[in-house]
Amino acid sequence: MALPTVTSTFAGKAAGFYISAALKEANSLNFLTLMENVKYKAVIQKMESGSELADATCDFTGAGTLTLTEAIIEPKDLQVNMEICSKNLLSSWEALEMRAGAGAPAPASFDDYLISHLAGRISQGVENAIWAGTTGAGSFLGLTTDTTGVLTVDATVIDQANVGGAGTAFSATNIIENLQNATAAIPSNVYTKEDLYIYMSPKSYRLYISAISALGYVNAYSMNGDYDAVFEGIKIAVCNGAEDDKLVCAEKSNLFFGTDLVSDTTNIALLDMSATTGSLNTRLIARFTGGVQVGIGADVVLVA
Numbered sequence: 486m487a488l489p490t491v492t493s494t495f496a497g498k499a500a501g502f503y504i505s506a507a508l509k510e511a512n513s514l515n516f517l518t519l520m521e522n523v524k525y526k527a528v529i530q531k532m533e534s535g536s537e538l539a540d541a542t543c544d545f546t547g548a549g550t551l552t553l554t555e556a557i558i559e560p561k562d563l564q565v566n567m568e569i570c571s572k573n574l575l576s577s578w579e580a581l582e583m584r585a586g587a588g589a590p591a592p593a594s595f596d597d598y599l600i601s602h603l604a605g606r607i608s609q610g611v612e613n614a615i616w617a618g619t620t621g622a623g624s625f626l627g628l629t630t631d632t633t634g635v636l637t638v639d640a641t642v643i644d645q646a647n648v649g650g651a652g653t654a655f656s657a658t659n660i661i662e663n664l665q666n667a668t669a670a671i672p673s674n675v676y677t678k679e680d681l682y683i684y685m686s687p688k689s690y691r692l693y694i695s696a697i698s699a700l701g702y703v704n705a706y707s708m709n710g711d712y713d714a715v716f717e718g719i720k721i722a723v724c725n726g727a728e729d730d731k732l733v734c735a736e737k738s739n740l741f742f743g744t745d746l747v748s749d750t751t752n753i754a755l756l757d758m759s760a761t762t763g764s765l766n767t768r769l770i771a772r773f774t775g776g777v778q779v780g781i782g783a784d785v786v787l788v789a
Contacts, residue, residue, distance in 0.1 A: 511612040513742075516682055516722040517777070520558060520743040527743055529556040529780050558743040560774035561625040565607060565753075567769040569599070596767075600753050603769060607753075611775055612726035615742065618777075625776050628740065629731050629789065636733065637789070641782035645670045647730070647789065655688075655730045657695040663788055664693070664716050667732045670786045671719075680737040682720050686727040690714065693721075734786035741778045 520527055537549030610623070617634075618627035628635045636642050647653050648662045655663060667683065675681060685693075693716070714721035719734070727733075756768040779785060 510725055511608040511615075513612055513615045513722075513724040513726055516684065516724060516737055517615070517740045517742040518738050520741055521746055523558065523560050523743040523745060523774070523776075526557055526559045529558060529741060529778060556778050556780060558741055558776055558778035560743045560745065560776035562772070562774050563623065563625070564773075565603065565769065565771040567603070568758075568766050569769070570764075570766055596755055599769065600755065603753055603771070607771060607773070609726075612724075614726070614775065615777055616724065616726045617728050628777050628779070629728050629733065629787065635777055635779055636782070636785060636787050639779060639782035639785075642779070643670050643672075643783070643786045645732075645786055645788045651789070653730070655692050657692050657699065660689065660692045661696050663732060667734050667786050667788045668717055668719060671734050672784055675736060675784045678736050682722040682735065682737060683716055684722045684724055684727055684733040684735065686729045686731070687723055687725060688729045689727075689732070690721065690723045730789075732786075732788040735779070736784065739780040739784055741780065743774075743776045743778065745774045 539546065539548040614624045614627055616627045617630050618624040619630060619633070620626050626633065626635060629637060631637065645666050648659050648666060653659075664683065671681070714723060752771065752773075754770045756770065758764045758766045758768060
C-alpha cells in the first residue's frame with residue numbers, strides 16, 4: 486500500500502519530528518497469563534478434585550475424585566505488509582533531509598518514526614482484539630466479543646445481568662451497583678485469590694471515579710499517582726482495549742494470551758526495494774501470532 490499524497494503547508498526548514506493520533510498501549514498483557522512458544526496449539530490442563538479427605542484407617546481406602554479437562558488455545562497468524570513510496574516525500578517537509586539524487590531513500594528520522602508508529606498500531610490492534618476481536622481478517626477472537634467471545638460462549642461462566650438490562654450503558658449512577666452485583670457473584674473459592682481482578686475499560690473506570698467523587702470518597706482515598714485502583718478490596722485492571730459497559734471478574738492466572746513470541750509484535754523489518762526491483766518503494770513487514778482463552782469458566786463473572 487503506497488503512502489498517500491502528503492498535504493503540507495511546509496515553507497522553510499523542517500521541524501524535525503512527526504505527530505500522530507494517540508494509540509492504545511497493549512496493557513491488558515499485564516493482567517493476563519502469557520503463554521509463549523505456542524507454535525500451533527497449546528493445551529490448558531484443568532484439574533478438579535473433591536471429597537478427598539476421609540477418616541483415617543489402617544488400610545488404604547480410596548476416596549475422592551480427580552477430573553482432568555482441557556481448553557485449547559490456538560494463536561492466529563497475523564501480519565502487516567505495507568509499502569511506501571519515498572517519492573511522495575520529496576514534496577513534503579522532509580525534503581531537505583533527504584540525500585540528493587532521484588533514488589534517495591527516506592530519511593532515517595522518518596524510518597524511525599514509521600517503525601515506532603506502526604509498532605503502536607500493532608499494539609493497539611492486539612489490545613482491541615484481546616477483548617473484542619473477531620475471527621475475521623486481521624484479528625482473533627476476543628474474550629467478550631458480542632455473542633461469540635471466549636467468555637460469552639462458555640456456558641460455565643457466571644453471567645451477571647446489567648442492572649439496566651442487557652446493552653444498557655454504564656453511567657455514574659449505575660456503575661457502583663453493577664460492580665456490587667459482579668463482585669457478589671464471584672465464587673467464594675476465588676474471592677480471596679491474590680491475582681483476582683475486576684477488568685474494565687477506561688470509560689467505565691472514569692465513571693467509577695465520578696461516582697465515588699460524588700459520594701465524597703476521592704479525597705479520602707488520596708487518589709494520586711500512588712493510588713491502587715480497587716473496589717471493595719478487589720483490584721481493578723483498567724485495560725485499554727476492554728469493551729465499554731462490560732465487566733469481567735477473574736484471576737489473572739485463569740485468563741490466557743498465547744503467542745509464539747510477545748516481542749514479535751514490535752519486530753518490524755524495512756526493505757528498500759531499489760536494489761532488487763529498481764522501484765522507489767520501501768516495504769514494512771511484521772509477522773506475529775495471538776489468541777486468548779479462559780481456563781475455568783466457572784471461576785469467571787461477566788457483566789454484559
